[in-house]
Amino acid sequence: MVIDLLLRNATVIDGTGSDGFPADVAVEGGRIARVGRIEGVEATRTIEAAGRIITPGxxxxxxxxxxxxxxxxxxxxxxxxxxxxxxxxxxxxxxxxxxxxxxxxxxxxxxxxxxxxxxxxxxxxxxxxxxxxxxxxxxxxxxxxxxxxxxxxxxxxxxxxxxxxxxxxxxxxxxxxxxxxxxxxxxxxxxxxxxxxxxxxxxxxxxxxxxxxxxxxxxxxxxxxxxxxxxxxxxxxxxxxxxxxxxxxxxxxxxxxxxxxxxxxxxxxxxxxxxxxxxxxxxxxTMLHFMLPYEVWCDGPLATLPKLADPQVRRRVAEGLQRHRVQLDRIRIAWVTTADNKIHQGRTVAQYVADTGRSPADALCDLLIEERLAVLAVFVxxxxxxxxxxxxxxxxxxxxxxxxxxxxxxxxxxxxxxxxxxxxxxxxxxxxxxxxxxxxxxxxxxxxxxxxERGVVRAGYWADLVVWNPEQVADRATYENPNRMSAGIDFVLVNGTPVVDNGAVIEFQNGGAPGRRLWFRA
Incomplete structure (x- = not known):
């Protein structure tokens, strides 16, 4: 018998809460076929995983x-x-x-x-x-x-x-x-x-x-x-x-x-x-429009946009900022849609308000109008x-x-x-x-x-698996550089198919990706 994939000489932490143990893991037909010391088995692909940890996805x-x-x-x-x-x-x-x-x-x-x-x-x-x-x-x-x-x-x-x-x-x-x-x-x-x-x-x-x-x-x-x-x-x-x-x-x-x-x-x-x-x-x-008063949404988001130009609504926004003691220097503009406002990404709302020379409520409402509500923020x-x-x-x-x-x-x-x-x-x-x-x-x-049949490294379960290096695993994303990918994740399998291979994320085209819609089973 030739199996699809054999992961050799790893430490398996199986997801049950127990400590790790040395084992090989065989994958066949999208599922985990065997866990343990595996000898005399041929595999289409064998990955040497010494020094690595295998866990469930x-x-x-x-x-x-x-x-x-x-x-x-x-x-x-x-x-x-x-x-x-x-x-x-x-x-x-x-x-x-x-x-x-x-x-x-x-x-x-x-x-x-x-x-x-x-x-x-x-x-x-x-x-x-x-x-x-x-x-x-x-x-x-x-x-x-x-x-x-x-x-x-x-x-x-x-x-x-x-x-x-x-x-x-x-x-x-x-x-x-x-x-x-x-x-x-x-x-x-x-x-x-x-x-x-x-x-x-x-x-x-x-x-x-x-x-x-x-x-x-x-x-x-x-x-x-x-x-x-x-x-x-x-x-x-x-x-x-x-x-x-x-x-x-x-x-x-x-x-x-x-x-x-x-x-x-x-x-x-x-x-x-x-x-x-x-x-x-x-x-x-969350979305910056989270800061708007509830009542501006009662006719739906499309009706909210023109309301933001209303002086009475702006007064309500100003009152809310004051009542909740909102610290605009602790709110950072994370993402906007328009090219003109991209320069403000990463800056605080306080800096944005100062640049505009307008009141905080006016500046916020104007920004949301310009972006058609599409402003993401980070709240420190x-x-x-x-x-x-x-x-x-x-x-x-x-x-x-x-x-x-x-x-x-x-x-x-x-x-x-x-x-x-x-x-x-x-x-x-x-x-x-x-x-x-x-x-x-x-x-x-x-x-x-x-x-x-997920969440544990166990024979018969779906092969959602992570192979990672405990000496190198680290988050590299920071508040200054939030999109930096993590280190130390060598292989990731979803339903038995590699989606990360030797640290490289695999590209999928034309609906050939291995992810599936799952069903809740009580």
Whole structure:
């Protein structure tokens, strides 16, 4: 028998949390055929992996890859650091489901999140439509969630509601439709479009629609209203709906320290089945229009643009900046669309305001008008070391929250999250063992999000594998140079096919990429 690939003389850290052990790994037909000392087997290709570690492929449970996966078959920013699976449609905002009436609204709103161009956009009316486009078109496997903002907008539009019983039934039906298309649960972003007006009761009803499927409630909580209050609401929703709770990009900000969050999580575990994700950086990143008052969005993003010229709206923006004590010198312009404004990428909003000679509110509104809302920002929130205590928690898993633009000053988390954490673990700078850290990047998220036969180096499982050098692994992306690819990742396999080969990211053409759309299996 001749197998496809044999990886020899490696140390295998299998994803279960155990320490590494010496082994060979045989791959055949996209799956792991054998793990152990393998003799007397011929292989089409043999890779000598002495001094290397083999782990399962890393699973990114918080992404904004919905656009990049359609434009970049190899998605080098992620593939080069060992990610093999992406969870999509986070924060309750996505490209599907949409309607013939509102798809342009979503295109405009999301432009600064992943840069999808109009000629790439198909106005996918269902999650199934979108996932068919991803299947075989990318080097990453992909698993969807149901984005609540999209569902609510289909039923109520972008206004505040309130939602009545009939509309609640329609929302539940649309959520169930997404679950039948393989979604792992319901995502919300309660500071984002079409969601900030959602009541707790309304969200409980929506979550009850995922309960029969054993789905997970994945939430970006109402950070703008205070983290403590927002987390209490999330627990209340999950408890009342009787569904597991996953907290997106949880970190110590505002009114809660890391110690407060450890205490909260201990209490939370006694009430609901909880997990959370985080990236190994303290600063955040999102669309600059996140800073606008909620009411400017109630008629949809296309109507928001002319509103930004209204003096009354600008007064509201100014009041918000003052009320929240926004430090414009700690907000950096990361990406814009127009050539004229590219010179401002990498500069702070304070510098931009000073250059314009206008008031902060006028300068911000004018920039958003010029860019048709498409401005990405990085929000400096303290020393990155502040993020690491929570990465030691039992319920942690890795989510990069990565937003990628090729020519930008974007956040380095998109290119460096996995390798930054690996390097820290290899250097003994985590309380958990390297095996424990790998578990939280592989088997734990695979089991949490229903990815069967993935997340462990085990015979019969799909061959999503990373071969890496512990002496060289490192994140190289920085806030000054955010698009530098990681070091030390030698080989990455997705469903048995190399997507990184001897450190080089493979190019794929004409739909020949090995990534697949995945289905949630409870």
């Amino acid at each position: 890393f699973i990114d449970v918080h992404t904004h890859s919905d656009g990049p996966l359609l434009r970049q078959a190899n998605f080098a920013a992620k593939t080069s650091q060992g990610f093999t699976t992406e969870l999509l449609m986070l924060d309750g905002i996505a490209y599907a489901p949409v309607s013939a009436e509102n798809w342009r609204e979503w295109f405009v709103y999301l432009r600064a999140l992943d840069g999808l161009r109009l000629d790439d956009y198909r106005g996918w009316t269902t999650i199934e439509d979108y996932m068919r486009c991803v299947d075989g078109a990318t080097a990453q496997n992909a698993l969807p969630l149901v984005a609540y903002g999209n569902v609510r907008a289909l039923v109520l539009g972008f206004g505040p509601g309130p939602i009545d019983d009939y509309q609640s039934m329609l929302v539940s039906g649309e959520v169930a439709r997404g679950m039948r298309a393989g979604a792992a649960g319901l995502s919300t972003g309660l500071d984002y479009l079409a969601q900030w007006h959602a009541t707790t009761d309304e969200l409980v009803d929506a979550c009850r629609a995922i309960a029969p499927f054993s789905g997970i409630y994945v939430t970006h909580v109402r950070y703008k209203r205070g983290l403590r209050r927002a987390l209490d609401e999330a627990v209340d929703i999950a408890r009342r709906a009787d569904v597991p709770l996953h907290l997106s990009h949880l970190k110590a900000v505002g009114d809660m320290s890391a110690d407060d969050l450890f205490e909260f999580l201990g209490k939370c575990e006694r009430e609901v089945d909880v997990s959370f994700d985080l990236y190994p950086y303290q600063s955040g990143s 929130e303290g020393d990155d070391e502040a993020a690491f205590p929570l990465l030691e928690h039992d319920r942690f898993m890795l989510g990069s929250d990565g937003i990628f633009f090729a020519e930008s000053a974007a956040h380095p988390r998109v290119c460096g999250s996995a390798t930054r954490l690996l390097q820290r673990a290899v250097q003994g700078r985590t309380r958990r063992s390297l095996g424990g850290i790998i578990h939280r990047m592989t088997q734990f998220p695979a089991e949490r999000f229903g990815l069967t």
